[in-house]
Amino acid sequence: MVAATPLLSTRNLQTGYHTGKRKIVVAGMLPDLRLEPGQLICLLGPNGSGKSTLLRTLSGLQPALSGEIHIEGVDRWSPAALARKISLVLTDRVSGNNLTVDSLVALGRYPWSGWLGRLNSADLSNIDWAIRATGIGPLRDRKIHTLSDGQSQKVMLARALAQNTPILMLDEPTAHLDLPSRIRLMRLLHKLARETRKAILLSTHELDLALQIADEVWLLHTGGQLHSGAPEDLVLNGTFEAAFAEEDVTFDMEAGNFLIYTPQEKPVMLAGEGPAFFWTRRALRRAGFEPVEKAILNIRVEQRQGHPIWLVERSGETGEYDSIRKLLQVIS
Amino acid sequence: MTERPFRKVRLTGLLLLLLLAFLLDLSTGTVSISLKEILRVFLSPSTANPTWQFIVQGIRLPKACTAVLAGCGLSVGGLQMQTLFRNPLADPSILGVTAGASLGVAAVMLAGGSMATLFAIKELGMSGSWLIIGAACVGAGSTMLLVLILSRRLRDNVMMLIVGIMIGSITLALISIWQYFSNPEQVKDYLLWTFGSLGGVTGGQLSILAVVVVIGLTVAMMSSKMLDALLLGENYARSMGLSPRKARTVIICSTSILAGSITAFCGPIGFIGIAVPHIARFLFNTASHRILIPACCLIGTTLLLLCDAFAQLPGSQAVLPINIITSIIGSPLVIALLLRQTTVHTW
Numbered sequence: 001m002v003a004a005t006p007l008l009s010t011r012n013l014q015t016g017y018h019t020g021k022r023k024i025v026v027a028g029m030l031p032d033l034r035l036e037p038g039q040l041i042c043l044l045g046p047n048g049s050g051k052s053t054l055l056r057t058l059s060g061l062q063p064a065l066s067g068e069i070h071i072e073g074v075d076r077w078s079p080a081a082l083a084r085k086i087s088l089v090l091t092d093r094v095s096g097n098n099l100t101v102d103s104l105v106a107l108g109r110y111p112w113s114g115w116l117g118r119l120n121s122a123d124l125s126n127i128d129w130a131i132r133a134t135g136i137g138p139l140r141d142r143k144i145h146t147l148s149d150g151q152s153q154k155v156m157l158a159r160a161l162a163q164n165t166p167i168l169m170l171d172e173p174t175a176h177l178d179l180p181s182r183i184r185l186m187r188l189l190h191k192l193a194r195e196t197r198k199a200i201l202l203s204t205h206e207l208d209l210a211l212q213i214a215d216e217v218w219l220l221h222t223g224g225q226l227h228s229g230a231p232e233d234l235v236l237n238g239t240f241e242a243a244f245a246e247e248d249v250t251f252d253m254e255a256g257n258f259l260i261y262t263p264q265e266k267p268v269m270l271a272g273e274g275p276a277f278f279w280t281r282r283a284l285r286r287a288g289f290e291p292v293e294k295a296i297l298n299i300r301v302e303q304r305q306g307h308p309i310w311l312v313e314r315s316g317e318t319g320e321y322d323s324i325r326k327l328l329q330v331i332s
Numbered sequence: 333m334t335e336r337p338f339r340k341v342r343l344t345g346l347l348l349l350l351l352l353a354f355l356l357d358l359s360t361g362t363v364s365i366s367l368k369e370i371l372r373v374f375l376s377p378s379t380a381n382p383t384w385q386f387i388v389q390g391i392r393l394p395k396a397c398t399a400v401l402a403g404c405g406l407s408v409g410g411l412q413m414q415t416l417f418r419n420p421l422a423d424p425s426i427l428g429v430t431a432g433a434s435l436g437v438a439a440v441m442l443a444g445g446s447m448a449t450l451f452a453i454k455e456l457g458m459s460g461s462w463l464i465i466g467a468a469c470v471g472a473g474s475t476m477l478l479v480l481i482l483s484r485r486l487r488d489n490v491m492m493l494i495v496g497i498m499i500g501s502i503t504l505a506l507i508s509i510w511q512y513f514s515n516p517e518q519v520k521d522y523l524l525w526t527f528g529s530l531g532g533v534t535g536g537q538l539s540i541l542a543v544v545v546v547i548g549l550t551v552a553m554m555s556s557k558m559l560d561a562l563l564l565g566e567n568y569a570r571s572m573g574l575s576p577r578k579a580r581t582v583i584i585c586s587t588s589i590l591a592g593s594i595t596a597f598c599g600p601i602g603f604i605g606i607a608v609p610h611i612a613r614f615l616f617n618t619a620s621h622r623i624l625i626p627a628c629c630l631i632g633t634t635l636l637l638l639c640d641a642f643a644q645l646p647g648s649q650a651v652l653p654i655n656i657i658t659s660i661i662g663s664p665l666v667i668a669l670l671l672r673q674t675t676v677h678t679w
Contacts, residue, residue, distance in 0.1 A: 061567055083573030092565050099563055099619040110561050110572035116622060117557035163572065 005073040007085075007167055007199045008035035008058065013067035015050060015057045015224075023065060026050035027224035030067075033058075035167060035199040040190055042210035042231075043203040045220030046244055051203040052091075052171055054220065058201070059086050059169050071167070083111035087163035089156045089170040095145045101155050102140045105130055108162030130161035133192065149176035153185070161192075168192075170202040174209070182206060186213050207244075208257050211235070219243050255282075267292045268331075272301025276308035283324045287332055297331060339623075342615055346630045353637035357396045358388055360644040362651075394534040399636045401545045402530065402598050403608075405590035407632030408552050408625055410605030411612070412587045415559045415621070416580065417493045423605035424591035427479050427584060428499035429472050431507075433595040434526065436471020437464055438507045441522045442514040464525070465537065465596050472592030475499060479588070483580050488566055492580065527653030528599035530640055541597045548590035549629070555582050556621035563619055601636075603658040607666045608632040614669045635662065 010033045016025040027050045035041065045051050056062045058069060060082050068075045071085050087108070094104070108130065109123040119127070131137055134154045139147065147155060153173060160168055170189075174182040186209050193200045193215075204210055210217060210231065217231045219239060227239045234240045241251035244258065251258050268289040270281060280301050281291060289297075298313040310327045312319045321327045358370050365384050373380045373388045409424030417426070424430065440463060482495050511519050533541060558579040561569040566576050594601065612627040613619070639657040 059571060061570055078573075079570065079575050080573035083571060086571070088568070088571040090567050090571075092567050094564050094568065098613045098617065103618070103620060104564070107560060107564065107572065110557070110574070113557070115554065115557060117560060117620075 006034040006036050006070075007072060009033065009070045010058070011068045011070075013057070013069065014065040015053045016065045017053075017062075018065075025065060025224070026053045027220065027226065028065075029225050030054075031226060031228065033218065033226075033228065035201060037166065037197040037199055038193055039199050039215045040193040040213060041199075041201045041216045041218060042214035043201060043218045043220065044205075044207060044210055044243070045203075046222055049220040049222045050224060051220055054226075055169055055171050055201070055203055059088050061088075080111060083163070083165075085165050086167045086169060087160035087165040089153075089160050089168075089173055091171050091175065094152070094156065099144045100140070101136060101142050101144065101147070101158075102127075102131075104144055104155060105136075105158045105162050108159040108164075111163065126164050127162045130158040133161055134158040134188065150178065150181045153177060153181075157185075157188075166198060168198050168200045170200070172203055172205065174204055174206050182209060189213075211256050265290050267295035267297070269293070269295045269298045270301075271299070274301075274303075276301045276303070280310070280324060280327075283328060287328050289331075299327070299331075339616060339618075343630075346615075346627075346634065350630060350634045350637070353634045353641065354396055354400075357399065357637045357641045358392045360641045361387070361392060362644070363387065390534070391531070394538050395531050395640065396637060397538060398530045398533045398541065398598060399640050400633045401541055402594045402601055403604060403632035403634070403636035404629040405545045405548060405594045405632075406601060406605040406636075407608030407612070407628040408549060409587040409590040410607075411609040411621070411624055411628050412552060412555070412559065412583050413605075414609050415562055416583050417489055418562075418565070419493065420610070421606065422493070423602075424587050425500065425600070425602070425605065426493065427476070427496040427588060427591070428503055429475050429479070429588045429592045430595045430600050431500040431503035432475025433468040433472035433592055434600060435475075435503045435507055436467035436469070436596075437525055437599075438510050438522055439471070440464060440467040441525070442510045442518050462537075468596030469592065472588065472596060475503065476584070476588035476592060480581060480584060483584055484577065489576075489580065492584075524653075525599050526655075528601040528655040530598055530636075530654055533597050537597060541593060544589060544593040548586050548593070549625075551582060551586035551589070553622075553625055555579070555586060556625055558582065559621040560619070598654075600655070601658060602655055603662045604632055604636055607662040608635060610666055611635075611669060614672075635665075 010030065013030045013033070014025060015027045015030070016023060018024075043051050043054065053062070057064050060069075060077065060079070071077060071082070077085070105127050106119060106123075109119055109126065110117070113119055113123055131140065134157050136151070136154050136158055139151060139155065144152065144155070153176065157170070157173065160170075173189075174185060177185060186206070189200050189202065190213050192198055214231050216228060217234055219227045219234060221227075221243050227234060227243070229239075231240075235253060235256065241253075244251065266289045268284055268291055270277070270284065270291040272280065280299070284291065284299075296315060300311040300313075302309050302311060307322070310321045310324070312321065312327065312330060314331070319330060321330065355367055355370060359365050359367055363384075365388065369381065369384055370388060373385050377385060406424055410422070413422035413424055413426050414420060416422075479496060479499060483492055486492050486495065511522065514522075558569075558574055561572050561574045562579065569579070570576055591605070608628050608631050609624070611631050612624050615631070616623055616627045618624065636654075636658070639661055640654060642661065643652045643654050643657045645652060
């Protein structure tokens, strides 16, 4: 089967800036990238690795230093035509004087409406759909400057959706959001990619969320190399850890997250199952213990009348505790 | 959508107020003419007092028309600058075009008292002098060209703002040098011009001003969609298909044409350009330029007509310069509006 033309593809792309006559290369060794319909791609990378620069370059906000970007197979687009293909959610703060949520979302129709910006029924139905999809109906008449960061993020997403483009790019959409909002936003984007067949590319620092939700991860390293692949592959082959891990930060491959504490090797034998086992292991690691096959310190997690209970055995002494806190007090 | 009926009520109210202001402006002056007499001048000219007919039609009507044109042009120019630069303090003079016009006038007036200047001023009156207008147009036009050339090379609007202010201050510095080396009489003439005047623009001059202002306003109206997009900042505007350089050129052209021509014909009139956009946003509670541009025209016109009527100091022979009145009436108005608003918008 011959692959159809991708929505977006790049060749020999080099991103960076011109300052005066000097060229500052941010990412000079990018592989050829592809965006397909219905795909959700997370762009990950440490601070300063060039995530925003790559997004800005792909979306046409800044020119590439060299290389080509093809959208639907074509590499030259006028700004007006490009706006019908790519919509953006940026980190720029918007507080437009006197602007209501409704009229801000309506601005998303800019590339489609006439020269005075009058809206027809197709425009209005797109706006309504975008407002419903993002669940900001109750905010419609609010002024932009009265919104919280999270609400404002959703409104900007609604504006981009109203633009109704096959490609949607978001620059750190989860920044400033609380955890449930982050999860909801990610879930919404995932759903949108599936249901509307949009290609969604977002940069984020939420590694664990990205690992869960992304169809593909683009991993930018400081220095400008980029690895792409299914998130699980990148974890398994160590690319993920290599991108972020420094001497004091380690990646826990089993849990899929980075460890705040440095692992120490106080041996402990741990037995049990279910969530209680999982959380006990986490607590023990935080306290500097590492579960091993055989150790003097022996901890067993059991269920008794629906509640977990921790049984400790150390050089003949035994004890029974009903919380992890008590357990940790005893063993450390 | 409860906004629409409210907007209609406000629109009707403003139109009535505009009509009243227009009539009030016609009736006030060194001689006070009653409303009834003014209506008679227009409706049945044969029965009207010929002197009053001359005063109303020959002097006050052109002056009121000038106020309408200047009110529209300056406030729409101010609105465009505030949106383009995302700065609530911007006004049409921020591009340096007004200062450019002043430089042209200063060059003529302070040019060592050349015979041509003195003759022209004596013969034609100061504000009505073609020479002065021509000089101001040349000054404003060349500043506009300079600003446009620079704007092609600048990346963003913040830089544009700084460049505009710099050009303005260079121009004002040049004027100061000129003033420093001129004799007091000439400096006084120039100072009088800077107070602004709506009178003296009649006949052919008024038609020219009208044509130029209508062109400027048409360009402004056509740029309303771009202005809306610019509310979100340049990056978002670009992502919606706007070409920031093109938009900047169109908007700078429109504002320069408006501010340059009005300054050339009336002298620099301050305050209207900065205050009226705020009043329009407050009264019409919208950010859409399709509504704000006509709203600015309405409010700017009304405000300038009222200012002109007050400048006549009813019952006295004295006429205060229009520039003084716009600030004295305008500033408290803006402060009052800000106090009524619960929050001051940040940009």
